Amino acid sequence: MGTGGHGDGEGDGEGWGDTRGVRLGATRCPWLRGSSVSAVAVPRGHHPALPLVGLLLLAQAGRAEHPSSSAPVPGSSPRVPNSSPDFASGDPPFSLSVTGSASEVSYGGAALINCSTTCADPNATVGVETSLTKEEAARGQGWLAVRLSNITEPVSDIVCYSSCFGQRKVSSFRMLAYDFPEPVLLVRDPNTTYNHLVTLSCSAAPSQPPGVQLRLRSRRRPPAPWQEGSVSVQLTVHEEDDGDEFVCDAQLWVGDQMLNKSSDAVKLNVMYLPQLDDGSCPPSQNWTEGEKVTLRCQARGNPRPHVVCKKDGTSLIPGQWHTAKRAHTGTFRCVASSKLGTVGCNITVWVQYHDINVGLIVAVVLVVLGALAFAGITYGIYYRKKKIQEYQLRERQRRLEMEQRRLE
Known part of the structure; x- marks a missing residue:
């Protein structure tokens, strides 16, 4: 039988609950040691009443062993906490537990239920009440194993009861039976x-x-x-x-x-066919000469289309990097193709660059050369005049020296 998650309230199918496994307590039934059972919630809005035979047995057992005890109220919840009953003065406390081989079985399946008590009274009684088909599997001091078969009730509460030194305890075990095929x-x-x-x-x-x-x-x-x-x-x-x-x-x-x-x-x-739009393939793109650039143009489609852009015999594949050149300036025709068809669009590329002004360079060179020539000529004239003056000064000194010698 397939298992399904448990949900709460009006589920919309989006969320999944979980089935939490709880470890069974110590049991006196050797077949159920180490088994586990999933916790099951009490049905909302109602509690199934105990079968009439079960109620009569519980009431009769209570009156016979403890006349002052009151019988269970019909229609009340069969689940009674194990730790809350009153004990007669001087009577030792005892616990009662009920476990099962499974809390969820397939529709029409079977399960084993064990009811056990820690009561030290050798005359203690242990019984199981259910509307399902049952047969006693084994019994011992303080425990009873019952086999349930042909379980067709979607929700069943199996009631375990025990009388110990005139005190009664009741515990219950909930079982789900369903067939839920996979969608x-x-x-x-x-x-x-x-x-x-x-x-x-x-x-x-x-x-x-x-x-x-x-x-x-x-x-x-x-x-x-x-x-x-x-x-x-x-x-x-x-x-x-x-x-x-x-x-x-x-x-x-x-x-x-x-x-x-x-x-x-x-x-x-x-x-579907290839598709190009302005968002994935901008119709105008600006580049700068000498920079590493790529043509931006991506196409949608299934199967994935192949895109190629051409201009004047020059082919560029979008996504591949190359150096921007002045010759790239112009309009590229981009075509996206697949086995379903083709689609195209135009992309205008603008490449920014800086021209060299040859005339300006020549003029600057001429000006510089003219300045150097003028400076050279000026310096030559100055140097010649200086040399002449030095010569004339030396001649005067020589004449003066000669006249002084003649006078002597």
């Missing part, structure tokens, strides 16, 4: 092309108890309402449906427990 999602042709119809079918085998509800759910669409019986939907798929995942959810109420299951997800593969 199945069938998608006719999940690999399709845009604008085609896709049929999705969500179904499940009959459940016990009946009343399983189904719905279709996807990541990108709101979930469909719950309904009993198979769910079939036809969708006209578009580009945005590519990659969407669909799931078939199932839920089943068992008593006050909400069980949930989901099928494996099925992903749609929608093929």
